[in-house]
Amino acid sequence: xxxxxxxxxxxxxEFVAEAQRAVPLVPGSEDDCCARMLxxxxxxxxxxxxxWLTYLRALGLAEEKSSGFARIRRDPEPEYxxxxxRENVFxxxxxxxxLEGADESLSAEEVxxxxxxxxxTWEHHKNPNSWExxxxxxxxxxxxxSVLLGLAEEVDGEYAVE
Numbered sequence: 001x002x003x004x005x006x007x008x009x010x011x012x013x014e015f016v017a018e019a020q021r022a023v024p025l026v027p028g029s030e031d032d033c034c035a036r037m038l039x040x041x042x043x044x045x046x047x048x049x050x051x052w053l054t055y056l057r058a059l060g061l062a063e064e065k066s067s068g069f070a071r072i073r074r075d076p077e078p079e080y081x082x083x084x085x086r087e088n089v090f091x092x093x094x095x096x097x098x099l100e101g102a103d104e105s106l107s108a109e110e111v112x113x114x115x116x117x118x119x120x121t122w123e124h125h126k127n128p129n130s131w132e133x134x135x136x137x138x139x140x141x142x143x144x145x146s147v148l149l150g151l152a153e154e155v156d157g158e159y160a161v162e
Contacts, residue, residue, distance in 0.1 A: 003058035027068035105158035
């Protein structure tokens with residue numbers, strides 16, 4: 001299963017560990033988990049916390065059980081995060097392929113123009129007036145996560161694979 005929700009990237013991967021530690025070991029409801037994340041991190045809204053909870057699932061650091069969400073006992077090592085990011089976050093393989101196939105560094109706008117066909121059709125219908133804005137931001141987040149995870153580099157607002 002691939003996940004689409006991607007939070008704005010933090011300054012460092014240490015925040016991933018901090019967010020993971022906020023998820024309980026004993027399963028809790030989404031509301032409880034989000035409240036814990038808000039209490040134990042610098043996140044400021046329930047929507048941010050919910051996005052992080054989903055993203056931690058994508059990264060293999062949390063899971064959803066019948067009784068709620070729980071932390072997985074695994075250190076968020078960069079190599080593991082890169083692997084999970086590639087496999088479980090929607091659009092990452094296509095985005096990296098775009099960067100790998102480019103002859104030169106690309107801006108986020110240029111990457112989005114190449115990525116646009118990857119956006120599911122139903123997303124166009126779900127948000128007919130804003131899907132481009134939503135997905136453009138999502139592509140920017142994916143690019144910045146790629147940089148944070150060491151899969152790409154960013155120089156002067158342009159991206160390339162390392």
